Structures are given as structure tokens and as C-alpha cells.
Amino acid sequence: MKSLFDADAHEEIQNRIENLTTESKASWGKMSVGQMCTHCQKPLELAMGNMNLSGKRPGFMKRLVFKIYKPLMYNDKAWSQNLPTARDFIIRDEKDVITEKAKLAELVTSFHGLKDTTEWPAHPMFGKFTHEQWGKMQYKHLHHHLSQFGV
Structure with a gap:
């Protein structure tokens, strides 16, 4: 998996974001491009x-x-x-x-600029991620949604 900390992946994602338009439509899901x-x-x-x-911290079973x-x-x-997505990440109003x-x-x-950071806050649901994991996860999330909108 590519990492958003890599210069090439950063440039790729920026180009894909730039290619989004007000006319971009999702191949799946309910979100508009602004959302x-x-x-x-x-x-x-x-x-x-x-x-x-x-919300509260997940209990033992959810953490497992x-x-x-x-x-x-x-x-x-x-x-x-x-x-499914975290409630706080659901965007209901039009943007x-x-x-x-x-x-x-x-x-x-800004995130790419943190490529030399070694200490990261724990994720509230998944716990600690390494630097490498954070970079890959952010790239993967962006890739997923940019692909959803055909860019």
C-alpha cells in the first residue's frame, strides 16, 4: 500500500482531488462530492x-x-x-x-508535511498506529473515496 508520506503518493492524491468537479458522481454510496x-x-x-x-470509549468486546x-x-x-463509518465522519448537510x-x-x-513525525496520538477505536500505518491508512482512505468518484 502506498503511503501519503511518500512524495509520489502525495502528488497523486493532490492531482486526483484537483480532478474532482461539481459534476463528479459517486459510483456507490450516498455522499455527494462535497460531502x-x-x-x-x-x-x-x-x-x-x-x-x-x-461518544464513550469502546468496551472490551468492541476493542477486541x-x-x-x-x-x-x-x-x-x-x-x-x-x-460503516464513525458517526463523527458522516456528513449529512450539503457542502x-x-x-x-x-x-x-x-x-x-499538512499531513504529508508530518512525514518525519514519530509520535502519533492513539486512534480512539483502533489504538496506536505506527508512522508507516498512519501514512498507509490515510492514503487508502483517500484512494477509496477518490475511486468512488471516478478520479
Whole structure:
């Protein structure tokens, strides 16, 4: 899996974001392109410590399930369509595509700029990720949704 910390992957993702238009339509799911751009900002904000998830910490059984699924977040296998998402990452109201594209592109660059960071906040559901895992997971999430919109 590519990593958003790699220069080539960063450039690729930025080009794909730039190719989104107000006319871009999803191949699956319910989000509009503006909602998707806003949705994709959330995991980046979470990784950089600029966002917390609402709700209580998962109990023992949920933590065990998340531990089992954790490698799927950053491995080379593509994510399935229509996976469940954290409540805080669901975007219900319509968003301006141009504004949200710009915010997403800025966050992608900010995250890429942390390529030398060694200490990361723990994910509230999955726990600790290594630097390599964070980079791969962020790339994989963006790739998943940009593919959803055909870019």
C-alpha cells in the first residue's frame, strides 16, 4: 500500500482531488462530492490530533473486534464499498465542492508535511498506529473515496 508520506503518493492524491468537479458522481454510496471531500478531512484531522470522536470509549468486546480488523485499515487489500463509518465522519448537510476540495488538499499537504513525525496520538477505536500505518491508512482512505468518484 502506498503511503501519503511518500512524495509520489502525495502528488497523486493532490492531482486526483484537483480532478474532482461539481459534476463528479459517486459510483456507490450516498455522499455527494462535497460531502465526500468533507468526510475525507475527518480522518486526517483525527490523525493530526485536531479532532476527537464523540461518544464513550469502546468496551472490551468492541476493542477486541477493532484489534482484529485493525490491519485491514492499512494493508494492500481494497476496502469494500459501503463500509460503516464513525458517526463523527458522516456528513449529512450539503457542502460546497470548491471550498471542501481546497480544505481537503490543504489537509493532505499538512499531513504529508508530518512525514518525519514519530509520535502519533492513539486512534480512539483502533489504538496506536505506527508512522508507516498512519501514512498507509490515510492514503487508502483517500484512494477509496477518490475511486468512488471516478478520479
